Amino acid sequence: MTLPRVLSIAGTDPTGGAGIQADLKSIAAVGGFGMAAVTALVAQNTRGVRSVHTPPPSFLRQQLDAVSADVRIDAVKIGMLGGADVVRTVTDWLSEAKPPIVVLDPVMVATSGDRLLAKSSEDAVRSLATVVDLVTPNLAELAVLTGSAEATQWHDALAQGRQLADSCGVRVLVKGGHLGGPACPDALISGSGSPFVVDGPRITATTTHGTGCSMSSALATLRASRGSWEDALTETKAWLTDSIRHGPELHVGSGNGPVHHFHALYERAGLGERAEPGGLAEPEPAAVAAAPPAGPETAALWRDTEPVRRQIDALDFVRGLGDGTLAEEHFTYYLAQDAMYLRDYSRALARASQLAPTAGEQAFWARAACGAITEEGELHRTWLAGHPADPGRGRALDAYAGLLRESGGTYPQLVAAVLPCFWIYQDVGARLHARRTDGHPYAAWLDTYADPEFAASVTTAIGYAETALAGAPGEERAAAADAFAAAASLERDFFAAPMER
Ligand SMILES: Nc1ncnc2c1ncn2[C@@H]1O[C@H](COP(=O)(O)OP(=O)(O)OP(=O)(O)O)[C@@H](O)[C@H]1O
Numbered sequence: 454m455t456l457p458r459v460l461s462i463a464g465t466d467p468t469g470g471a472g473i474q475a476d477l478k479s480i481a482a483v484g485g486f487g488m489a490a491v492t493a494l495v496a497q498n499t500r501g502v503r504s505v506h507t508p509p510p511s512f513l514r515q516q517l518d519a520v521s522a523d524v525r526i527d528a529v530k531i532g533m534l535g536g537a538d539v540v541r542t543v544t545d546w547l548s549e550a551k552p553p554i555v556v557l558d559p560v561m562v563a564t565s566g567d568r569l570l571a572k573s574s575e576d577a578v579r580s581l582a583t584v585v586d587l588v589t590p591n592l593a594e595l596a597v598l599t600g601s602a603e604a605t606q607w608h609d610a611l612a613q614g615r616q617l618a619d620s621c622g623v624r625v626l627v628k629g630g631h632l633g634g635p636a637c638p639d640a641l642i643s644g645s646g647s648p649f650v651v652d653g654p655r656i657t658a659t660t661t662h663g664t665g666c667s668m669s670s671a672l673a674t675l676r677a678s679r680g681s682w683e684d685a686l687t688e689t690k691a692w693l694t695d696s697i698r699h700g701p702e703l704h705v706g707s708g709n710g711p712v713h714h715f716h717a718l719y720e721r722a723g724l725g726e727r728a729e730p731g732g733l734a735e736p737e738p739a740a741v742a743a744a745p746p747a748g749p750e751t752a753a754l755w756r757d758t759e760p761v762r763r764q765i766d767a768l769d770f771v772r773g774l775g776d777g778t779l780a781e782e783h784f785t786y787y788l789a790q791d792a793m794y795l796r797d798y799s800r801a802l803a804r805a806s807q808l809a810p811t812a813g814e815q816a817f818w819a820r821a822a823c824g825a826i827t828e829e830g831e832l833h834r835t836w837l838a839g840h841p842a843d844p845g846r847g848r849a850l851d852a853y854a855g856l857l858r859e860s861g862g863t864y865p866q867l868v869a870a871v872l873p874c875f876w877i878y879q880d881v882g883a884r885l886h887a888r889r890t891d892g893h894p895y896a897a898w899l900d901t902y903a904d905p906e907f908a909a910s911v912t913t914a915i916g917y918a919e920t921a922l923a924g925a926p927g928e929e930r931a932a933a934a935d936a937f938a939a940a941a942s943l944e945r946d947f948f949a950a951p952m953e954r
């Protein structure tokens with residue numbers, strides 16, 4: 454049988470993990486012949502997007518016509534479109550070329566948090582969704598397409614998928630990649646039948662750059678060769694899960710790395726780094742790495758606080774917390790202060806939710822505000838129940854609470870002020886956790902801050918900070934950078950306080 458000839462219409466990623474480069478690898482990996490028409494040239498890497506160059510839509514049309522005039526196209530995958538005139542060009546071409554299978558991955562925002570579709574073009578993408586066979590939004594894109602808040606629960610995501618399927622008369626793939634928890638389900642929703650759900654484990658690796666691109670092109674290819682969407686999804690899911698799992702073997706980039714599209718082929722050929730004997734080890738080191746910056750703004754914040762972060766690492770308190778030699782008296786004092794801090798911190802997060810410009814950010818900060826006093830607070834309540842202490846508010850605590858109160862003037866400043874408590878904690882927690890020994894006395898603390906779910910929310914917070922800072926006027930941006938630096942120093946003082954009393 455002829456290999457399916459599959460055309461990707463998408464943007465580029467020069468690091469090869471997302472966009473057209475990922476599409477071509479996916480199509481080849483699952484048994485198709487890949488072709489590509491470029492919508493936009495994107496200067497990006499595994500850490501984020503730097504800039505986008507969009508050639509005239511008439512030139513995209515020439516590319517599309519050149520392909521359809523010569524090649525019988527078995528399936529099309531559409532990815533990044535960038536703007537409404539590009540969406541129109543693709544829609545017009547589809548109505549003339551009439552490819553038999555069309556999958557639309559409605560790319561709007563990259564994993565790094567950078568926008569890849571102008572906000573004003575969201576309606577155009579919604580109309581394009583009515584003329585394709587399958588739409589594969591992630592949870593944030595599903596929320597935009599249905600005009601809802603981003604789903605945090607699987608059943609809400611399914612309800613939004615159903616809403617989109619009904620309103621656009623299209624088949625929808627609801628993807629659980631952005632949900633918390635150990636599972637990563639995906640579901641096909643169409644017509645009035647029940648969803649076709651394929652379960653998969655969540656891999657604790659950061660190699661998830663381009664998963665949406667890879668998935669949609671593999672689905673287009675396998676739908677063409679297998680003949681049913683259900684079979685295509687089942688096969689795509691198994692292949693993609695393994696590709697994410699093997700991603701860390703590639704060592705590409707320091708941000709969210711690519712998946713290993715050809716892991717099975719390379720393994721058979723004995724190429725590249727091999728999986729651990731005895732099976733595929735969960736990539737622990739990737740799971741405990743510090744979250745990367747989301748772009749130039751957060752990269753600058755992180756770089757400028759390096760000296761303070763080194764001081765934190767050198768503190769006796771932090772060293773003792775890491776190797777378990779810290780006296781209980783100091784840990785108890787620290788946790789008692791931290792329990793009070795979390796109440797203040799939660800109020801600052803709630804204020805960030807109040808000022809948030811988008812519903813997604815509003816929900817995220819509100820959840821974080823709640824989590825600070827419920828989940829994180831639980832750790833404190835459990836320890837302090839067995840180690841009663843009533844030390845009163847220390848100086849470092851008051852200074853930190855003061856900074857959080859005073860930084861509430863603008864959204865970028867407030868987000869910058871709350872960010873170190875996410876980012877530095879995850880960085881310190883993850884590195885200490887990596888050296889954690891059995892029977893460690895402070896294991897519960899280390900586990901909380903090295904948790905992949907916490908790491909995911911840190912990445913989200915960094916992404917929101919990047920967007921807020923990038924869009925802020927110069928003066929606000931400077932105030933935000935000051936707030937981040939001040940909060941980082943107060944993190945250091947807070948860790949130093951128990952032993953300096
Ligand atoms: N950590 C993970 N472990 C296992 N599967 C994952 C993980 N992250 C994403 N996936 C899977 O990858 C596919 C793409 O889902 P996701 O929700 O990440 O899409 P996306 O956000 O569009 O992707 P992209 O990161 O390219 O924008 C889905 O099948 C999802 O279940």
Ligand SMILES: Cc1ncc(COP(=O)(O)O)c(N)n1
Binds near residue numbers: 532533666
């Ligand atoms: C050209 C292009 N298309 C799509 C994505 C989304 O992929 P991700 O969300 O994994 O960054 C991207 N980064 N670049």
